[in-house]
Amino acid sequence: MLNAQVKTGTPAKPLAALQQEFVADRFGMFIHFNIPTYMDQDWADPEASPAIFNPTKLNCDQWAKAAKSANMSYGCITTKHHSGFCIWDTKTTDYSVMHSPLKRDVVKEYADAFRKNGLKVYLYYSILDTHHQLRPNAITPKHIQMVKAQITELMSNYGKIDALIIDGWDAPWSRISYDDVPFDEIYLLIKSLQPNCVVMDLNGAKYPAEGMYYTDIKTYEMGAGQRISTESNHMPALACLPLQQNWFWETSHPNTPVKDPVKLVNETLIPLNKANCNFILNVAPNRDGLMDENALAALKTIGSMWKNDKAPVTLPELDAPIISSNLAKHQYANSSWSDDSEIMDFANDDDFGSSWVSNKSVKNPWYEVAFKKDQAINTIVIAERKANISNYKLEYFAEGAWKTLFNGENTKKIKVHRFNRVWASKVRMSIDKAQHQVSIAEFQVYNERR
Known part of the structure; x- marks a missing residue:
């Protein structure tokens, strides 16, 4: 040794x-x-x-x-x-x-x-x-x-x-x-x-x-x-x-x-x-x-x-990195009316270059992912193409009912939500307010080790 x-x-x-x-x-x-x-x-x-x-x-x-x-x-x-x-x-x-x-x-x-x-x-x-x-x-x-x-x-x-x-x-x-x-x-x-x-x-x-x-x-x-x-x-x-x-x-x-x-x-x-x-x-x-x-x-x-002037570095408060497997990837997805061919499957295809785009005539779009069996989850991340959505609700389906995880405002482009572990058969996002037409590149769900 x-x-x-x-x-x-x-x-x-x-x-x-x-x-x-x-x-x-x-x-x-x-x-x-x-x-x-x-x-x-x-x-x-x-x-x-x-x-x-x-x-x-x-x-x-x-x-x-x-x-x-x-x-x-x-x-x-x-x-x-x-x-x-x-x-x-x-x-x-x-x-x-x-x-x-x-x-x-x-x-x-x-x-x-x-x-x-x-x-x-x-x-x-x-x-x-x-x-x-x-x-x-x-x-x-x-x-x-x-x-x-x-x-x-x-x-x-x-x-x-x-x-x-x-x-x-x-x-x-x-x-x-x-x-x-x-x-x-x-x-x-x-x-x-x-x-x-x-x-x-x-x-x-x-x-x-x-x-x-x-x-x-x-x-x-x-x-x-x-x-x-x-x-x-x-x-x-x-x-x-x-x-x-x-x-x-x-x-x-x-x-x-x-x-x-x-x-x-x-x-x-x-x-x-x-x-x-x-x-x-x-x-x-x-x-x-x-x-x-x-x-x-x-x-x-x-x-x-050049030399290192040792000037102090100030970074903004950041979310902890995502390190777990995305449970929503390639699972069954559903949504309100999409825009042409940019349908719900593009928001959980593990490709940030594609997106689900809500049809502009829908006032309150929603997006949902269903699992093949109940999953333990404790993190949801919504990655937008551009920062646009500001107010929304996140819910999970368990024991025959939708239960709220988050209901409020988050204007970040990458919206990270961590919560105590729950068991869910489905998760969904209901959008109350956005500046422009809604476009989600990836809707991700995780069960992180903590």
């Missing part, structure tokens, strides 16, 4: 405080370093031999000092990317660095070096794992056990982990849902081991900017076209970009110009920070395990232009 054990019984800070601290970190280093480093591609062959992973000059202290030169606050390393190669001393698989020529725990060396240099330690972990066949339509209980065991190792053996960035989950290109690998089980496991670890899933493309779904922090992969609004964002956020052309090192990197550090500071880092967004810049180490000179020079230039 490694010597940097996390002490049990660590008191948990309120999530709001952790979110503020995360935004106040402002700028850090993403480190894509894994078996793709040796393949000139971001997605590696899942059958690539561990024998190719051989960084003969590996120096994580160089990485940490490079991050310090740019006045960064933390690092974040790819412990396992999509092809399943683990760069720590794992007991879960032989497909790891301990079966490579290096035979050293890279995660430990990274964590020790960054902590020694006064930097926080974040980790990255991919749910998608093509080597171990953890992919769509192939997931088994053993896969879920492996994920839990690997995350337990990462959260137990490397000291305090300030944040975990999870990838390859609920994305169009991975197609692994939060039901296939249960999000709430993984989330609560992480929090039980590291109560002050901020958990992020890179799901920014799917969910509305105003809602906190399946993450403690809103995330934006800028290279994939995901953009945060620097004018209107009020959520704690993370945005990422690579300094080089790719996430993982390629043979062309040493002789290809990196992104302009001056533009990165003035056009990306500063505007993002003003919008409650922490910016993580990827710097890919080469096959020797070192960072190239052009990358090091760019980081020094950034550091000469």
